[in-house]
Amino acid sequence: MQDLKLPDIDYGALAPMLILLGAACLGVLFEALLPKARRHGFQLGLALLATVAALVTVIIERNTRIVTIGGAVAIDGPTLFLQGSILMLGLVSLLLIGERTVEAGGAFVSQAAVTVGSQKDLRQAGSQPGATEVYPLTIFSLGGMLLFVSANDLLTMFVALEVLSLPLYLLCALARRRRLLSQEAALKYFLLGSYASAFFLFGVALLYGYSGGVDLAAIHNAVADPNRSEVLLYAGLALVAIGLLFKSAAAPFHVWTPDVYQGAPTPITALMAACTKVAAFGALLRVLYVAFEGVRWDFQPVLGVIAILTMLIGAVLAVTQTDMKRLLAYSSIANAGYLLVGVLALNKEGLASTMFYLVAYGFSVLAAFGIVSLVRDAEGEATHLSRWAGLGRKSPLLAGVFSFILLAFAGIPLTSGFTSKFAVFGAAIDGGQTWLVIVGVITSMVLAFPYLRVIVMMWLQEPGESTPTVSIPGFLTSAALAIGVIATFALGVIPAPLLDLTNDAAQFVR
């Protein structure tokens, strides 16, 4: 009998994930053991501390290039960069999640299980502080994301996908206001997410059949061998890609995005738009660049069509949206298209510019949703576009900041929106994907319309009777907004340091 050989484990390299998942478990214990009144402070503190600690370990490990635990996890340049990005964006998201002064008790409901509309529900909507389970859930989700971008075999990737998704499904259902919409969004997200996971898993099975292994290096080696079933390869590749494109919100797998973004509590929408996007594209980059590099010319046209479709659908549908959160959701879909353009450059610049784009977009979108959470009336957030008319007269500072963020989304120079679009489009042209860039530029112009319309509404229209008041942001939201805006401006004016960093990091290990 052969001795069972234990795989080597580099705990240092895995430390960020271990810290987050451990902190999440601790958070569950807090939830059970601490008195209710003190939970919020402890949980928020723990979550922030864990995120910062994980970020510090990522920075300490910045030069690690290793494949560990028997090939399940690869810690390399892209992994560390993306993990760092997820942690930084997650930190800002946590600030938004932790805000409790804008709305009494925070954006989350106290007991999600109470029937919507019942007496008990009305009572808890009024004053009871929100559930503190959101913090361990968020940390679990962030931990899953860290694993997702570092997973070096498809099964680990699948586990990570579920670890990051399940808490998100729950979080989506926890909105304090408009609970039915929130629960509907969560259910839709859960059903469609499971559906997409099934595709992913089926794809993994086919690829196992094709290559005899699930780790990316094995698939890479199998691709080089011509005597295998190509049907298995391409069907498997297609199905795995579908699972990842679902999370990235690429057309036609984007259908969940507007409903979920609109229904979820705004801080969770921000978390999904910023962090989940990084994780999804991180995994997509790794799978395509590491495992399927050998068939790049075959998947490029198909994914190119998907990118075009995504940009078109995101941009065109954004034009007629009347709800701010749905507008931002379609904008996020279009941005997924631009990210795909960067991915499909399939060169080192493509990898680097996509990573840059993810960070730049993440900060801007966090700031955008942070502002959405501030514009409110007695019913909660006033997200209908018509309610934003004349906001510039009533709160010029907030409207000015939001205009700046919208200009960044539109890709105006001196904002990160310009530098990041420039980077991915430049990489795509170098990679010979001019057709994608042409569509990208055209859809950017279309997309500028809804953004500018909001700016025009805010500044050039008289405030109406129904223009909501803007809440004074608490310290946490102010900090999140400041970080988002400063990052958007700084990456637009001096993008070079981050671009250099992404360039240095743009090398996968296999």
Place this chain on the structure above:
Amino acid sequence: MEQTVEYAHATGLLSGIWLLVAIPLASATVLLLLGKRADKWGHWLGVLAVAATFVLGLSMFLSLRGLEAEARSAQQSLWDFITVGGLKVDFGLLFDPLSGVFVLLITGVGSLIHLYAVGYMEHDPGRRKFFAYFNLFVAAMLLLVLGNNYVMLYFGWEGVGLASYLLISFWYTRPSAATAGKKAFLMNRVGDAGLAIGIFLMFATLGTTQYDGVFNGVSTLSGGTVLVMGILLLLGAAGKSGQFPLQAWLPDAMEGPTPVSALIHAATMVTAGVYLIARSHAIFTANETLQTVVVTVGAITLLMGCIIGAAKDDIKRVLAWSTVSQIGYMFLGVGLGGAAYALAIIHLLAHGFFKANMFLGAGSVMHGMHDQVDIRRFGGLSKYMKWTWLTFMTGWLAIIGIPPLSGFFSKEPIIVAAFEREGWTAWLYGLAALLGAGLTAFYMTRLFVLTFHGPKRWTEDIHEPHESPLIMTVPLMLLAVGSIAAGWLMSTSVPDWLEPVFRQEEAEATPVLAHWLLTTLSIVVTLLGAGLAWALFRNGTAEQEQPAGVLVRAARRNLYTDAFNEAVFERPGIYLTRALVYLDNRGIDGVVNGLAATVGGSSGRLRRLQSGFVRSYALSMLTGAVLVVGAFLAIQLGWLA
């Protein structure tokens, strides 16, 4: 023999060239930023800044004089201004004999006019702002003459244009001043565009815009390129200096305060065109056709200015047309080339003194006469404004060229030089210059006699015109000294001084008539013109405009040049704009609106697919998945390929 241009590196005192630009600029900045807080003392800071610049400029001039003739230049590169691809432009300065005399003129005459303006603008609430703009002008003008490459020159060029625009429309509440400012701005744009394209051409053909690089490289260019480059530079020069065909803005620019007219639109800025051509002498002497074009422009302008000036009744406009005409003489000089370059510069400097003198004198008259500008309503002022009268007289005698005042030493040699051209062109340009001298004598005498002598024709509200305060008359006296003595002082020293710049051998050519004959002739013509005017206007003139012959009517309407501009440029421009607006509304907007409607419509239709039902979402995902898998397999199995 091929001469190469080299500039020495700035050392010692000369390494502070940048201060010449920085001091007035700093003063302007302080005055603009401090706003009302500087109202009480701002004008004195303005005067002080220019006076300090003058002292500094003078000491630099003297230290340059202490050097060997061939080593008289100091170049200083402060920082890289523009570095893009092959284009490298220094923020560099050059102090050589040519820029040296300009620095003295600008800061010297500038100091006197600044001093005068303290009195002139005393009752104006915007005095501090006025001095800020005035300092800004001085800084820009000094940058213009001190730059060591064409881009620096262009920088200063636009700076003086800006200051000129701000100062012409200084009393912007008057519609006429605002319009005049706009007119100056627009006509200057035409010239500036020419200059800019000329500089582009230099970079395209020579790869540099540095003076030394350009001048040394001119000989490698084809004749056609040099011609085009020169014409473009000439266009710029004509725009800034109010030369034909871009002269129309200069007389209107007199809407600005009188010190502005004296400093910017008589003594300094309008001579920037002459500076440009003199500085670019390597380009202009390289092509004979080019020189002929310059001479022609100068001759046409000098006659035109005289003729129109003789028919005008506004004291400042007569002086303005006289400026146009005198700069025409300078263009004639720089166009003739050779030794005449130095002559043109002498005339420029002399003109700076006597024209500034007369403008300030006119301002003094207006100051005492309730801002009246119509010379038909003056008369007999010599008894009331002794100092103004005396100093104006020196200016008048100087400009018409009575020996031994400065105009005689500066203008007469240009007339002689015009007669030195070859063949029939000597007669053409020589006689034009001679005729100009007679006409100048006529209209300047008319101006002088109608203003200071003859019967009083004042408006009813004036009883006892008063002489201006000392702060205004002292600069007048100093300028009068300059008007008397400058020509004689400069007639031999300046050509020697400028020799290292122009490096022209003494002209061998002889005029078609003997030198002494020409001198006598020009004095006779001058006396004839002056005498005729004296005889005609000794007893005053009608107080209203009288019917007149064809020529006078044409001259009153600026020889129909404004009408020409309106018919040829303005109206077609307006029609073109209207046509473009129509095309924009109907054509381009139609396409854009159509596209927008298409996007909006398809957005509305696509939106219906987002039904909110999970089942339809799942179905669309499934369809997508089937298509994606199908596409992969199709490509791979060659069904599509």
